[in-house]
Amino acid sequence: MKGISxxxxxxxxxxxxxxxxxxxxxxxxxxxxxxRAMTRNVRRGGKIWVRIFPDKPVTVxxxxxxxxxxxxxxEYWVAxxxxxRILYEMGGVAENIARKAISIAAxxxxxxxxxxxxxxxxxxxxxxxxx
Numbered sequence: 834m835k836g837i838s839x840x841x842x843x844x845x846x847x848x849x850x851x852x853x854x855x856x857x858x859x860x861x862x863x864x865x866x867x868x869r870a871m872t873r874n875v876r877r878g879g880k881i882w883v884r885i886f887p888d889k890p891v892t893v894x895x896x897x898x899x900x901x902x903x904x905x906x907x908e909y910w911v912a913x914x915x916x917x918r919i920l921y922e923m924g925g926v927a928e929n930i931a932r933k934a935i936s937i938a939a940x941x942x943x944x945x946x947x948x949x950x951x952x953x954x955x956x957x958x959x960x961x962x963x964x
Contacts, residue, residue: 834856834913836915837917838853838914838915838916838917838918841884842917844922845919845922846880847880847882847922847924848924849923849924849931849935850919850920850922851867851935852917852918852920853914853915853917855916856916858889858891858911858912859885859920859942860887860909860912861909861910862909863942864883864885864920867920867941867942868881868883868921870937870938871923871934871937874934874937875923875930875934878925878926878930879923879925879926879930879931881921881923884918884919884920884921885912887910887911888910889910889912890907890909890910891907891911892906892908921935921938
């Protein structure tokens, strides 16, 4: 995958975000595991937004099949993520709780993504900081 993310690279809904720093295919299971980890850590307070959606099917052929006979069946779904893409957003919680929850969600991913940046910054509206 080449390039950086031009869409979906700004915080839109919450105050805290998890941003991908490397390109990867993130499976639907990884997205759900990260969401569950964040929700479990935040408990009742706060709101979480998932900003990516797995819309690409990955097909796998059965092992030991001969050539021909068409394409394999869809095995799982992935979200194509480029560097700079916001994966999750969080709002309505304190910064220390958000940092802890986001770091736990980042650890839910396998080796396909090595580094995550925790984008802790205030939401800006028309160049002015919103309080």
